[in-house]
Amino acid sequence: MKLNELRDNPGATPKRTRVGRGPGSGKGKMGGRGIKGQKSRSGVAINGYEGGQMPLYQRLPKRGFNKPNRKAFAVINLGLIQKFVDAGKLDAKAAITEDALVASGLVRRKLDGVRVLAKGEISAKVNLEVTGASKAAVEAVEKAGGSLTVTKAAAAE
Numbered sequence: 322m323k324l325n326e327l328r329d330n331p332g333a334t335p336k337r338t339r340v341g342r343g344p345g346s347g348k349g350k351m352g353g354r355g356i357k358g359q360k361s362r363s364g365v366a367i368n369g370y371e372g373g374q375m376p377l378y379q380r381l382p383k384r385g386f387n388k389p390n391r392k393a394f395a396v397i398n399l400g401l402i403q404k405f406v407d408a409g410k411l412d413a414k415a416a417i418t419e420d421a422l423v424a425s426g427l428v429r430r431k432l433d434g435v436r437v438l439a440k441g442e443i444s445a446k447v448n449l450e451v452t453g454a455s456k457a458a459v460e461a462v463e464k465a466g467g468s469l470t471v472t473k474a475a476a477a478e
Contacts, residue, residue, distance in 0.1 A: 392433040394453055399461055400441015401427060402449075413445045419452065437462075437469065 340352035354361040369376050405411040410425040419435045422428045428435055434452025439461050447467040454469050462469040 394434050394436035395428045395430065395432050396436050396438060397422065397428060398438050398440035399443040399458055402437075402447065403441065403443045403445055406445045406447065411447075413447050416448045416450055418450045422451075434473065443467075 338348055339346060340348045341350070343349045351361065359365055359367065369378060371377070402411065402417070405425055405427050406413045411417055411421065411427070415421070419428070419431050422435060423431060436453035436455075437449060437451050437458045438455050439457035443461055443465050445467070446465060447462065449462060449467065449469045450472055451469070452471065452473055454471055459469045459471075
């Protein structure tokens with residue numbers, strides 16, 4: 322194969338539709354926009370506009386709110402911790418802190434803390450120190466012979 326023989330796969334680059342270029346093109350005269358009306362003109366932006374009727378998003382009642390001081394936790398599962406221990410990225414003998422989790426690459430950033438959930442199996446004897454954990458995760462770690470300590474004032478379960 323030579324440079325001058327390079328070619329795209331057939332159908333990989335469809336021909337651009339040239340709108341409003343005569344009747345033979347199949348998209349001539351009105352260019353697929355129909356006859357008259359607001360949408361046949363250029364510069365139209367009518368998302369959510371209902372012709373003067375009160376729009377749906379304004380007719381419906383407001384519901385709920387976002388807590389301004391809410392905490393965002395980095396969430397990890399027990400199965401992933403086990404996988405990283407098996408791969409040798411986490412040292413099961415030493416205490417696994419949030420900083421150790423970030424250093425290993427299991428958690429990208431701590432945010433307001435790390436919360437451990439019970440998805441997956443854990444068989445390694447690990448000593449975890451995190452901001453939050455589900456009850457099931459605490460039980461699973463203790464069943465495997467390890468310990469899971471929740472540091473600081475953790476958010477309610």
